[in-house]
Amino acid sequence: MPTNPLLETHTLPPFDDIHAEHVEPAISQLIDESRDAIEELARQAQETAPTWENFAAPLEAVSDRLAQAWAPVSHLNSTMNTPELRHAYQACLPKLSAFSTWVCQHAGLFHAWKALKDGPAWNSLSAEQRRTVDNNLRDFRLSGVALPEAQKTRYGEIQARLSELSNRYSNNVLDATQAWYKDIHDAEQLAGVPQSALETLKATADAKGVEGYRITLDFPCFFPVMSYADSRELRQEVYTALVTRASDQGPNAGEFDNAPVMEEILALRHELAGLLGFDTYADLSLATKMADSSEQVLAFLNDLANHAVPQAQTEFSELENFAQSELGFDKLCPWDIAYASEKLREARHAISEEQLRPYFPAPRVIDGLFKVVERLYGLRFVENTRVPRYHEDVRYFEIIENDAPIAGFYLDLYAREGKQGGAWMGGCRVRRQTDNGLQLPVAFLTCNFTPPVGEQPALLTHDEVITLFHEFGHGLHHMLTKQEIAEISGINGVAWDAVELPSQFMENFCWEREGLDLIAGHVETGEGLPDELLARLQGAKNFQSAMGMVRQLEFSLFDLRLHVEHSAPGADDIQALLDDVRMRVAVVPQASFNRFQNGFGHIFAGGYAAGYYSYKWAEVLSADAWSAFEEAGTFDAATGQRFRREILEQGGSRDAAELFKAFRGREPSIKPLLRHSGIQAA
Numbered sequence: 271m272p273t274n275p276l277l278e279t280h281t282l283p284p285f286d287d288i289h290a291e292h293v294e295p296a297i298s299q300l301i302d303e304s305r306d307a308i309e310e311l312a313r314q315a316q317e318t319a320p321t322w323e324n325f326a327a328p329l330e331a332v333s334d335r336l337a338q339a340w341a342p343v344s345h346l347n348s349t350m351n352t353p354e355l356r357h358a359y360q361a362c363l364p365k366l367s368a369f370s371t372w373v374c375q376h377a378g379l380f381h382a383w384k385a386l387k388d389g390p391a392w393n394s395l396s397a398e399q400r401r402t403v404d405n406n407l408r409d410f411r412l413s414g415v416a417l418p419e420a421q422k423t424r425y426g427e428i429q430a431r432l433s434e435l436s437n438r439y440s441n442n443v444l445d446a447t448q449a450w451y452k453d454i455h456d457a458e459q460l461a462g463v464p465q466s467a468l469e470t471l472k473a474t475a476d477a478k479g480v481e482g483y484r485i486t487l488d489f490p491c492f493f494p495v496m497s498y499a500d501s502r503e504l505r506q507e508v509y510t511a512l513v514t515r516a517s518d519q520g521p522n523a524g525e526f527d528n529a530p531v532m533e534e535i536l537a538l539r540h541e542l543a544g545l546l547g548f549d550t551y552a553d554l555s556l557a558t559k560m561a562d563s564s565e566q567v568l569a570f571l572n573d574l575a576n577h578a579v580p581q582a583q584t585e586f587s588e589l590e591n592f593a594q595s596e597l598g599f600d601k602l603c604p605w606d607i608a609y610a611s612e613k614l615r616e617a618r619h620a621i622s623e624e625q626l627r628p629y630f631p632a633p634r635v636i637d638g639l640f641k642v643v644e645r646l647y648g649l650r651f652v653e654n655t656r657v658p659r660y661h662e663d664v665r666y667f668e669i670i671e672n673d674a675p676i677a678g679f680y681l682d683l684y685a686r687e688g689k690q691g692g693a694w695m696g697g698c699r700v701r702r703q704t705d706n707g708l709q710l711p712v713a714f715l716t717c718n719f720t721p722p723v724g725e726q727p728a729l730l731t732h733d734e735v736i737t738l739f740h741e742f743g744h745g746l747h748h749m750l751t752k753q754e755i756a757e758i759s760g761i762n763g764v765a766w767d768a769v770e771l772p773s774q775f776m777e778n779f780c781w782e783r784e785g786l787d788l789i790a791g792h793v794e795t796g797e798g799l800p801d802e803l804l805a806r807l808q809g810a811k812n813f814q815s816a817m818g819m820v821r822q823l824e825f826s827l828f829d830l831r832l833h834v835e836h837s838a839p840g841a842d843d844i845q846a847l848l849d850d851v852r853m854r855v856a857v858v859p860q861a862s863f864n865r866f867q868n869g870f871g872h873i874f875a876g877g878y879a880a881g882y883y884s885y886k887w888a889e890v891l892s893a894d895a896w897s898a899f900e901e902a903g904t905f906d907a908a909t910g911q912r913f914r915r916e917i918l919e920q921g922g923s924r925d926a927a928e929l930f931k932a933f934r935g936r937e938p939s940i941k942p943l944l945r946h947s948g949i950q951a952a
Contacts, residue, residue: 274292275288275292276296282666285342285659286658293359297362305372309378312378320386325386343355348689359437360437364434367430372426375415380415383403383410387403397923401758409558412554413425421545424541428541428542431538439535444691447515450487450511451487455481457482461500464498466624466720467494467495467498470721497608497623498612502606506605510863531874536551552830552834555880559881560765560887570886571830571883573940575823578820582820589814592610604859615813621803623731626803628729632683632722635789639789642785645788646905646914647910647911649676651669652670653665663683664681666679677749682714683717683719684719685720692718695714695715700748702755711759719737732807735789740776746772747773747917750919751920753919753920753921758922762922764921764922764926765925765926768926769884774892775896778892785904786798811948812948815949820855823886824852825882828847828867845865890939891926893943893946894942895934
């Protein structure tokens with residue numbers, strides 16, 4: 271009988287052998303085996319006082335076996351999506367949701383954790399083990415373990431349906447993104463678009479066997495059109511397709527509409543919160559975060575808005591005046607914003623993303639990223655080409671310390687068909703102590719950059735370089751952990767509104783001479799970034815920074831208020847709330863057909879529901895952390911080791927506020943963020 275690779279034990283996923291037909295049988299079998307093992311552990315805990323060794327450790331092993339099978343399946347669904355794999359993936363979601371709910375509401379497990387806390391074994395536990403016990407007891411209560419049976423059943427039904435709806439939301443966005451394209455045969459229609467982008471559009475057309483150029487809604491295709499195409503008509507067409515994805519508007523109106531999906535998700539989240547005794551879903555979401563309450567978060571966001579909105583209004587007025595006087599626009603339309611902003615940036619700072627591209631060939635950037643980490647933490651990176659990979663573009667690296675590997679990661683940089691947009695870090699393996707020794711952490715690092723064309727390496731924009739460093743910061747958090755318990759290892763157990771600290775911290779090296787000397791090298795000459803170009807880059811760093819900040823505040827306020835104020839909103843209510851938020855903080859006009867919310871995957875298909883504010887919350891922490899390096903030196907060894915020891919190695923072993931204070935020596939301050947962002951208002 272043929273073996274199923276997802277049921278076998280591997281150090282790394284055997285991507286060469288995993289196929290869609292393996293997925294559902296393996297996950298079903300692993301769920302059944304996990305149920306049996308959990309029932310036996312719960313039974314034993316009734317007969318013998320639970321300890322870490324006889325209860326917690328074997329329970330973790332059960333969970334990790336299922337996680338190791340599902341991690342590559344989930345990742346392939348996001349990066350190598352096919353109809354067969356999607357079908358298999360979706361077939362497993364209700365089973366996994368039901369199993370998760372069963373575990374979280376298992377009274378026997380809950381009582382075993384409680385007996386471990388209340389029993390004689392508690393005194394012998396380490397601080398990390400106690401943290402894990404406390405987290406489990408909290409999560410059991412938040413999962414409705416104490417609810418009456420009928421409400422437990424309803425809780426499970428809600429969780430299963432939410433899992434299904436989130437997946438449907440993602441699929442609608444992906445399908446809507448891939449459904450639209452525009453073929454152009456006359457290059458004059460693309461006047462203004464840089465040569466590098468034209469080559470990407472041509473390669474996209476070639477891949478589909480068509481002549482000319484193909485514009486799609488993948489970032490490497492639409493972004494240069496929106497930023498550089500002189501044709502307002504073309505920009506309007508691409509903009510319309512982009513902002514109406516998965517909605518009742520635009521060229522595919524109604525075909526992939528996420529409106530009913532959003533309505534049901536929000537109604538179910540509100541019902542779920544009520545079942546667990548919370549007034550709103552925001553209250554439930556914040557129960558595991560650094561922030562204390564939705565009132566505190568709203569006050570934080572409104573405080574930032576008070577600082578940023580006046581400056582953002584000034585910046586937009588400057589853009590309007592420039593567009594009128596220099597570009598001849600009677601009115602600045604939404605599809606003109608990126609184009610006019612790029613022209614103003616060039617006029618004011620004599621710099622553009624296209625000027626910088628030749629200095630950021632992908633191989634040099636990757637090498638520079640590794641050198642930054644080497645200088646900060648004394649680590650080395652070695653590529654392992656013998657590891658099975660899921661696509662020819664993917665590379666695998668090991669992190670070496672004291673001549674031994676301590677972690678590994680897959681690097682998947684380029685956009686392609688069947689790959690979800692955006693950039694993210696995902697866990698493949700978590701660092702944990704097993705019966706066979708230490709399991710090393712492994713990460714998936716995924717981006718969607720413009721792929722190389724012809725013989726030349728991919729040339730990244732400076733924004734793409736920042737994205738790579740950001741995601742690698744998440745990766746370092748996952749891989750440099752010293753924790754040996756899965757639930758607090760790496761980013762596990764870290765408060766969601768603090769998890770962006772290491773990622774945003776890494777972005778700073780993309781702006782400083784000492785960092786850029788390692789990252790940048792001209793594709794033809796190897797020359798570093800000239801002083802004049804660096805001065806212009808740094809001068810443009812905070813170009814329209816207040817406009818950028820209020821855009822993030824718009825997303826954050828919309829998300830939080832949506833989960834505070836609306837119990838069962840319809841599509842019109844969602845739009846009305848977004849319009850109200852925009853009246854408060856937005857300065858850029860929006861088209862009436864804009865349906866941004868229909869593609870806001872962070873809160874409807876990701877983990878950011880009532881938590882999108884986390885980006886700004888964590889940015890306060892990261893800006894303040896970076897100020898320690900400004901004071902001591904960009905590559906100050908002692909400060910780097912302290913950041914590694916107090917932040918990266920700790921994972922979720924202690925409260926995020928406590929960890930930050932241990933690193934910085936005080937409470938976080940908002941002042942470095944305002945200073946780094948160029949926000950002048952007091």
